[in-house]
Amino acid sequence: MQYYTKQQLQGSGKYNSKCRIGNWNEDLEMEETLLKDYLSKRENGTLKIDLFQRRMNKALAPVELTTVKADGYVHFGDVVQVCHATTGSTLSCDIDDKSSDSRVDKTHAVTASTSTDPCVRNAFKIVKYEKATSDIFERDYEDKETLHYGQKIKLMHFPEPHEAPLYLYSKPISTTNFAKFSHFQEIALTPSDSFDSVFVVLHPDVVERSNMENIEGEKVPVGKAVVLQHCGTRQNLCLMPQFKFQNDFGAEYEVCAKTLTVLGKNLTMEKITQGMVRGDLEKPELPNNFWVFISSAIGGSQ
Incomplete structure (x- = not known):
């Protein structure tokens, strides 16, 4: 002064x-x-302007997404964008926006950006969740390279060659872990490779999902809506379009973990009349919970 x-x-x-x-x-x-x-x-x-420019150049550096395979399905190891099914915004991270809580691992902010160009901040690698011990209840798939409904995955932020990987994660709401605006369950990136980073891929149609013998085990197509449910808390990855805020990359949406369902009971009553138990029924999710895996189309166009 x-x-x-x-x-x-x-x-x-x-x-x-x-x-x-x-x-x-x-x-x-x-x-x-x-x-x-x-x-x-x-x-x-x-x-400061030089540091900011280097940060933008690193975060917005173009990334080549995995080309869609001939079968049209999502495979483990694919580098994809996770886009919201209705708004078209892409799941994005801000590596320089870190948590200040020294009691936990450093986490990095995750939002949904209206920019759809594939770059470092919005590219994720689909990693298969491997249990430390074998599980007799875990279904064994013949095609082990293709993603199926009901399988557990981890979304790894596409890292630079010299950087440690970061994983999309969530954990129960606490005094230090909650979304900034909605105060629902926080979604962020963490270097900790734990069960907090595991999500299960579900079919968006709850009627089809209730017929587990029909839908579980089917392959997940590229470009089709899915529900990403956090395994540790059973809350779905959720976009909150009413919470739009400014950061260094512009106006972006808040992303949290929250299962939002319709208020009506028509589907529940219909299934009860067909002999299903109320406790086995799920309410349909709102479009806030629908996401799409986007890969690079053949020929380089998206």
Whole structure:
């Protein structure tokens, strides 16, 4: 903070550092010091504008998505965009927006951006969840490379070669973990590879989903809506279009973990008349919970 003498305050509009009044020598030295500091930072590329530009260049660097296979299905290891089915916004991260809670692993903010160009901040790799021990109740699929409904996955932020991977994660609401605006369950990126980072891929049609023998095990097509349910809390990945806020990349939507369902009971009553138990029924989700895996089309067009 710069302090001013009584003479400077009284004559601030009439005098400058060239007029030898007040602390004229100190003012002259201060101007020279500030100029040297500016020139040094500009030469070393440490000005705030330079740091911001490097950050933008890194986050918005183009990424080549995995080309859609001939079968048209999503495969493990694919680099994809996770887009909201109705708004078209893409799941995006801000690596430089970190949590300040020292008691937990550093987490990074996740939002939904209206920019659909494939880049570092909105590209994710689909990783198969592998249990440490075998599970006799886990279904065994013949095609182990293709993603099926009912399978558990992890969404890994597409990392730079020299960087540690980050995983999309969520955990129960607490005093330190909650979404900024909706106060629902937080969605973020974390370097911790734990069960908090595991999601299960569900069919968007709850009627089809209730017929598990018919739908579970079917392959997930590219470009078709799915529901991504957090395994640890059974809350769905959710876009909140009513919460749109500004960050360094522009106006973006909040993303949280929350299962939003329709209020009516028509489907429930219909299934009860068909002999299904009320406890086995699920209400249809709202479009907030519908997402799409987007890959690069053959020929490079999206």
